Amino acid sequence: MFDLRVNIAVIAVLLMYALTGSATKKGAPVYAAPQTVTIVQGQTATLRAASVNGVAFQWLKNGVFIPGATQTTYVVSxxxxxxxxxxxxxxxTSDLSDPVIVNVQQANFTDVAIGINAVKVSDNMDDPFRYTIMLKNNGPVTATDVNVQNKIPAEVSYKSMDKPAKGTADYDAFNNNITWRLAQLDVGETTSLTYTVKALKVGRIENTATVSSQPADMDLxxxxxxxxxxxxxxxxPNVFTxxxxxxxxxxxxxxxxxxIANELSIVNRWNATVYEKKNYQNDWTGSGLNEGTYFYLLKVQTANGKWDIYKGYITLIRTIKSN
Structure with missing residues (x-):
């Protein structure tokens, strides 16, 4: 037998809480009052055998050997x-250690996490792009009455929404807001919602989404x-004078x-080319053309070598009426 009895130290509860095991003494075993550890359903505590000379270990639960539990530490749930x-x-072999009593409380909270990303195919203002909202239930219990709110940025206009993978979603045009509701989201389950928008102007666009659920969320x-x-x-612009x-x-x-580069082509209403230029320098005056509406095709090369295409109309007006 060992001169020192083996004891258990609770070294991690929920990965953050630590307790000290009972002291060991020479001579007859000294039995301390059992340590009691309380964890929440779905979470764990890590126990460590406090034995200086031990090279092999065997863990027991309720007096019965636990198969395969032969390491210095043992994770309990x-x-x-x-x-x-x-x-x-x-x-x-040592005497049995003093026991550690592990209690498990029924979880009364959940942990639903939300994410959002944007995917655009180009910088062309005419090309719509998509937002995707993602949800995951990190546990430890099923979330119910899940409610997602997403106020669409003023810099974009709403176009359409895909059917959500789970739940129901609707767009409130008056408040420019998306509401996504799910009756429940199981532990470990992920799901998403995607919708399409179009930018109204260049610059920085920030989009924020929030989620709430029942029971109360442990990680806001x-x-x-x-x-x-x-x-x-x-x-x-669609007009110049x-x-x-x-x-x-x-x-x-x-x-x-x-x-990096650009190519501009202007055609009239009969699709005849009236002007074209590579590396256009903002210097077309419409010389020799009548007033009226023309159509442009502009290609621009971005820093990554990709070409974006813009199409639209431009109205040429020479005479400005005075009031």
Missing amino acids: TAGSYQVLSTNAANC ANNTASTTLMMAGLYI PNGDGVNDTFEIPNLNTY
Whole structure:
């Protein structure tokens, strides 16, 4: 036998809580009052055999050997009385340790996490892009009455919504808000909702979504998620007035010079090309053309080598009526 009895130290409860095992003494065993540890259903405590000379171990639950539980530590998740035996290099086995009583409380909270991301295919303002809201129940119990709220940013316009993988969702046009409701979300379950929008202007766009559920959520930090993207596309005017007054005399496309390359083509209503230019410099005046509406096709090359395409109309007006 060992001169020192093996004891158990509770070294981790919910990965953050620690207790000290009962002291060991030489001579006759000294039985201390059992340690009691309470964990919540679905979570764990880690027990460690406090034996200086032990080289092999055997854990017991309610006096019965636990198959395969032969390491210095043992992770528990169910209620019971836990003890350990320790064997030294000379094959001497200790007395049973003092027990650790593990109680398991029924969980009365959940942990639903939310995420959101945006995927755009180009910087072209005419190309819609998509937001996806993601949910996951991190446990420990089934979440009910799950409610997601997503106020759509003012910088975009709502276009459509895919049918959610689970639950029901609707768009409130008056408040520009999406509500997604799920009757329940099981432990470990993930699900998502995707909808399509179109940017109204260039610049930074931030979108935030929140989730609530029953029972109360144990981690409010992951109940809100945000995503930000930069819409670096071009704003292309639909009218210019080349009348020589020095104001709006050319077809000017702001920030066009931020792209690696560009190609511009202008056609009339009969689809005849009236102007085209590679590396356009914002200098077209519509020379020789009548007033009226023309149509443009603009290609711009982004920093990653990809070409974005813009299509639209431009109205040429030479005479400005005065009041």
